[in-house]
Structure formats: structure tokens, C-alpha cells
Amino acid sequence: MFLKERKEPVELLILRSLNNRMNLTANEQQQYSNIKKGYEGEVHFDSVITRLSSNILILNDLLLESNHSIFQIDSLLITQDLIIPCEIKNHEGNYYYQNENFYACTTNREITNPLHQLNRIETLLTHFLHKHGFKLPIKGYLHFIHPEFFLYQAPKNEKVIFYPQLNHFLKNIDRQLANLTKRHDQLANLLLDAHIKKSPISTRLPSYQYDNLKKGIHCNVCHSFQMTILNRKIICEQCGNLENTHAAVLRSVEELKLLFPNMKITVATIFDWCQFIVAKKVISKVLNKNYKISGFGQWAYYE
Incomplete structure (x- = not known):
């Protein structure tokens, strides 16, 4: 067991x-x-x-x-x-x-x-x-x-x-x-x-910055960035994999949080991270459903 x-x-x-x-x-x-x-x-x-x-x-x-x-x-x-x-x-x-x-x-x-x-x-x-x-x-x-x-x-x-x-x-x-x-x-x-839940990273990771990383939603199967949205689905043009758009956005948010744990998550940030492929209203819906909002107006972010 x-x-x-x-x-x-x-x-x-x-x-x-x-x-x-x-x-x-x-x-x-x-x-x-x-x-x-x-x-x-x-x-x-x-x-x-x-x-x-x-x-x-x-x-x-x-x-x-x-x-x-x-x-x-x-x-x-x-x-x-x-x-x-x-x-x-x-x-x-x-x-x-x-x-x-x-x-x-x-x-x-x-x-x-x-x-x-x-x-x-x-x-x-x-x-x-x-x-x-x-x-x-x-x-x-x-x-x-x-x-x-x-x-x-x-x-x-x-x-x-x-x-x-x-x-x-x-x-x-x-x-x-x-x-x-x-x-x-x-x-x-x-x-x-x-068990120590927060495992210390024992490996020296490469140096990276947000501005130097490729932006966009990548396929969760072949990792291609050649993606198209059709009828609430995101389609990989390379391998044909289909994924629910909300699931793809959520996956991209978690990836950004993994890479930059101290970055404040906002609709504008995720819109840029996803390379504008998903509408801001869709991103807002995903964030409101899955995260807690803090702050108000232009200073609002999600945790």
C-alpha cells in the first residue's frame, strides 16, 4: 500500500x-x-x-x-x-x-x-x-x-x-x-x-530572468509553442493534442509561479506570459476561480 x-x-x-x-x-x-x-x-x-x-x-x-x-x-x-x-x-x-x-x-x-x-x-x-x-x-x-x-x-x-x-x-x-x-x-x-515538505533544491539551477524566457502556452504533450484556440480548446499544430483552454491557462499560471515564486500574479502578467493567445476575460475567469484575490483595482493580484 x-x-x-x-x-x-x-x-x-x-x-x-x-x-x-x-x-x-x-x-x-x-x-x-x-x-x-x-x-x-x-x-x-x-x-x-x-x-x-x-x-x-x-x-x-x-x-x-x-x-x-x-x-x-x-x-x-x-x-x-x-x-x-x-x-x-x-x-x-x-x-x-x-x-x-x-x-x-x-x-x-x-x-x-x-x-x-x-x-x-x-x-x-x-x-x-x-x-x-x-x-x-x-x-x-x-x-x-x-x-x-x-x-x-x-x-x-x-x-x-x-x-x-x-x-x-x-x-x-x-x-x-x-x-x-x-x-x-x-x-x-x-x-x-x-517528512520535510519543502525540499531544498540540491541542484544548482541555470540563471534565468523573466525577460529572457520564451513566452506563450506550450503543448503539454510535445511542448511546442505552435498553439491555436478553437471553440474553448487549445490545439497543438505540431502534434494535434487538444486541451481545455482554462486548463492550459491554469497550467501556465502554475509554471510561472514555479519559476518566479515571488512574482505577483495579475491578469496583465498572465496575458503577457501566455503571449496574448488567450483573452484577458478568460484569464480573469481562471484566476478568480482558482486563486484568492488580494488588493483592489489596478493593485489587485492573485495568490
């Missing part, structure tokens, strides 16, 4: 928007690709663990603080007798393991050791749970979720799960007893309450 669903990281949402509205450098493109690929791997993992028939609790994307350190858990499984934090990696291609480090075969470049990340999670989570009176054992696993990932000289470490081993991992969980009690619910609620 998923008690906490996975959401797209703020960094990914911002970079996707910037990728549509400005020219990212090669390094920024790589950064965007890495975050996107990581999220896709986590979503794939979610789809796989839905095969579990056991009565377990699943919490995704937990951000916790323990011993003055913040740490993230990609997925946490709570079973009857075990807490299982899962570190998920979506690396693709050939790598090798040497001197307790991971390297890409093509470049011989060292990557951050995910086993060290997993060990840190286990240590901090143990401290956190003991502080709150929970003594269930913790055993974390590192999941390489991509089917085309290969690790030469792989360590004989039972905590490392490769894609072909995933079904066996799930079967082992299903074999365990699954009688959850109120104590397990209390544990899950503790973790949910302790």
Missing part, C-alpha cells in the same frame, strides 16, 4: 520548463537529463513493486532530518519484521567496480558510490527511529533498475539488487509474514509527519 506517492522533483519541473523556454548549455542539458532519468527509474521501481502481494506499507521520497543531517529515502518498505530503505539508480551502460568504487567503462570516470549513500541512510534512519522508540531492524538495498546496466567485477554484496534479480527480491518479501499492527501504522505516521 502506497502511503506516500512519488512526485516529480522541483528541480525537474523547473529544468523542464527552462528547457522549453531558453537555450540550456550542454552541462545544463546533461543535468536535466540526469534528474529526468533518475525520476523515471524511481517511477519504474514503483510500477514493479506494485506486484507485491504482501501487506506492506510503502513511503516514497521521504526527506528526513536526523542527528543534524538531512537525508532522502527513494522508497521505504515497512514489513512486519523489517524496515527496508531502497536506494534506486537508473544508470545505463557498462560500469566496473574497483577498490570499493564505481567507474564508467567508457570514460573511467568515478561516480558517487551509491553503497556509501545507502550506508548513510541506514545509519541516520536507525538513529532517527531509536530516538522515537522504534527498534525494528533496518536492512537497505541498492537497486540498479535499468535493464541495460552491467557492472563488471560486481561486489558479492547481498544489498545490491540488479534488474534480473528484482523479481526474486519481491518474492522474498512476499514470503515474509505480513501481519501489520497499529505499531506499524504509528511508525508510518511518524515518518510522514517528520
Whole structure:
């Protein structure tokens, strides 16, 4: 049972928007690709663990603080007798393991050791749970979720799960007893309450300004800006996707708020942001329906 669903990281949402509205450098493109690929791997993992028939609790994307350190858990499984934090990696291609480090075969470049990340999670989570009176054992696993990932000289470490081993991992969980009690619910609620909701952006984002971004409503499928309005629908001339005009305006408002959280939202601002494709009266209707108005007359804005 998923008690906490996975959401797209703020960094990914911002970079996707910037990728549509400005020219990212090669390094920024790589950064965007890495975050996107990581999220896709986590979503794939979610789809796989839905095969579990056991009565377990699943919490995704937990951000916790323990011993003055913040740490993230990609997925946490709570079973009857075990807490299982899962570190998920979506690396693709050939790598090798040497001197307790991971390297890409093509470049011989060292990557951050995910086993060290997993060990840190286990240590901090143990401290956190003991502080709150929970003594269930913790055993974390590192999941390489991509089917085309290969690790030469792989360590004989039972905590490392490769894609072909995933079904066996799930079967082992299903074999365990699954009688959850109120104590397990209390544990899950503790973790949910302790989750840091406003995630700090850990990635350095590109520098951008409003005047330098491309304006307009883009397609929510192919991201083209070639849009036409017809009969309360907005049509993408490139892929033919249809979207309700009000929904498209609302999506554009949320995108602007994401990029510029301190900007005051007004009818004129959104009219400019949408590049005049939608009438001001339509924008006003969307804003009045979905946001709270503050101020009066020409000083009115929406929150």
C-alpha cells in the first residue's frame, strides 16, 4: 500500500520548463537529463513493486532530518519484521567496480558510490527511529533498475539488487509474514509527519530572468509553442493534442509561479506570459476561480 506517492522533483519541473523556454548549455542539458532519468527509474521501481502481494506499507521520497543531517529515502518498505530503505539508480551502460568504487567503462570516470549513500541512510534512519522508540531492524538495498546496466567485477554484496534479480527480491518479501499492527501504522505516521515538505533544491539551477524566457502556452504533450484556440480548446499544430483552454491557462499560471515564486500574479502578467493567445476575460475567469484575490483595482493580484 502506497502511503506516500512519488512526485516529480522541483528541480525537474523547473529544468523542464527552462528547457522549453531558453537555450540550456550542454552541462545544463546533461543535468536535466540526469534528474529526468533518475525520476523515471524511481517511477519504474514503483510500477514493479506494485506486484507485491504482501501487506506492506510503502513511503516514497521521504526527506528526513536526523542527528543534524538531512537525508532522502527513494522508497521505504515497512514489513512486519523489517524496515527496508531502497536506494534506486537508473544508470545505463557498462560500469566496473574497483577498490570499493564505481567507474564508467567508457570514460573511467568515478561516480558517487551509491553503497556509501545507502550506508548513510541506514545509519541516520536507525538513529532517527531509536530516538522515537522504534527498534525494528533496518536492512537497505541498492537497486540498479535499468535493464541495460552491467557492472563488471560486481561486489558479492547481498544489498545490491540488479534488474534480473528484482523479481526474486519481491518474492522474498512476499514470503515474509505480513501481519501489520497499529505499531506499524504509528511508525508510518511518524515518518510522514517528520517528512520535510519543502525540499531544498540540491541542484544548482541555470540563471534565468523573466525577460529572457520564451513566452506563450506550450503543448503539454510535445511542448511546442505552435498553439491555436478553437471553440474553448487549445490545439497543438505540431502534434494535434487538444486541451481545455482554462486548463492550459491554469497550467501556465502554475509554471510561472514555479519559476518566479515571488512574482505577483495579475491578469496583465498572465496575458503577457501566455503571449496574448488567450483573452484577458478568460484569464480573469481562471484566476478568480482558482486563486484568492488580494488588493483592489489596478493593485489587485492573485495568490
